[in-house]
Amino acid sequence: MSGSRDDLAAVQALYAQYARHLDDNALQAWFELFADECEYRVVPRENVEQGLPLALIDCTNRRMLADRIVSLKEANFFNVHYSRHILSSITLLADAGSDIVSEADYTAFQTDQEGVTRIFSVGRYQASMRREDGRLKLTRMTVVADTYGIRTLLAIPI
């Protein structure tokens, strides 16, 4: 367990940007938080617990993640809504080589055009981060969704 006070502050700042960009629908800025070599997955908790590899979103490299962002912008139709992500219990777990490994709990709300807010997803972030050019970047983000019964559809990343 390393997890210096500086590391914790940097990790908290990265999570804060991550949530803010999603909630502002700034998907390109969100994408820029990922390192050149990175993975992004949204995984149903029931699959994790049964040892099954299937993910709801399974981007095993940065190119796939870039394609998904472009597709959301150019090709997909989805429900009109605001997102709001609330994070808690940000924890540093260990250094795995040069990566900082951390977890956080999240709640993602969606608000529709009548101003009615519903819980969209709760679960846990499992993230690995690395300093690139002096900035902390995500090398891996696995979103383990307790809410694996996805309301309507999953477009904007969690």
Added chain:
Amino acid sequence: MDKPFNQYAWPRADFTRIPYGIYSDPDVYEQEQERLFRGPVWTYLALDAEIPEPGDYRVVFVGDTEVVVNRDKAGVVHAFVNRCAHRGAAVCRKNHGNATNHVCIYHQWTYDHSGQLIGVPFMRGVAGRGGVPNTFRKADHGLQTLKVECYNGVVFGSFDLSAGPLRDYLDTPICTHLDRLMSRPLRILGYERQRVQGNWKLYADNTRDPYHGGLLHLFQVTFGIYRNTHEGGTRISAGKGHNISFSVRGTDKEDAATAHKDVGTYQEGFRLQAPEILEYRDEFGDGVGLSIMAVFPNAVFHQIGNSLAVRQIRPKGVGEFELFWTFYGYADDDADMTAHRLAQSNLAGPGGLISMEDGEAIELVHKMLASGKDRHSVVEMGGAEPIETSSILVSEIPMRGFWTQYASVMGVRPDDAVAGETS
């Protein structure tokens, strides 16, 4: 006919009009549970590969009735309603697992894998006093069982214990396609679940409407997974309710080079950075890169490139359903093929690049139905032609097939149902 069906006008007997009230009336919903799902149909339950070992079980749904499907010590698959014969409690509390037998926690009544009652605590009371009457026979108090049959590793169940053979119900087009999909032992890759705020039949319609695929799902149009200009068609069962729509890759009217040039572009400057998500490995040797098979009443088998899955539409009340996706590959897939299937799973499911729109489209329809119960949808794409196998993909004819079989099972006689031309 019963009240719900008398209430709504069917302007035409050929099902080119569907009354909106049929999607939003709670009485219709209750009758569907009784007449259709607990009636003379075979319903998809699970894949054999999900319960490989003796004692393995999964809790599934037939309509909105919770059913346990499990394998006994001899390897035979049984299914029963998950409702204790004593007080009605759910017997299996976890939605999957392995059990030597099934014990209701309330009073520990115990059932074997076939649903037979094998144990009642204090059956003879205590010290000769109490217990059940001497007339009580355990054999009379088993769990409510379903008839079960498997076709090529796909498990179906029916509440109708006198239901005819599954193979006859599925009919040749479906069996032929299942032979194609289920030719090798399966490996389950995982599950996805989607809760849609709409009537379950809107999704049954959706999967019998190849017309929308080339319009709503722009991702696949852009990248040539499916275009309305592809060669392909629809195959329809004798009962009309099942159908397969399929298309052959690379058969646009342009020549191959022109078609290839188009792949990977979308407007100016939109090109996939990871085009391998579109790579189709022709594992069935027939060039069919996309096939959607809908089995009446509520199962769908998809092949989107090399992504394979079964979807079950699980009604959760008149205005909500769960779409339950079971993704699979084959047991002899190597690591690279499994990775390829997982990469292509990005195309389907609640977050699928070519499927997410269905959730939105169905909710857009459903929210408008309640205020228009006396109105109806128009289903004429493909013409008011006979409901038959066709090479036309710009078509809603298979949707009319669903309603033909629905009306038959629900006891609506189309001619009676026609209340005169209203539009």
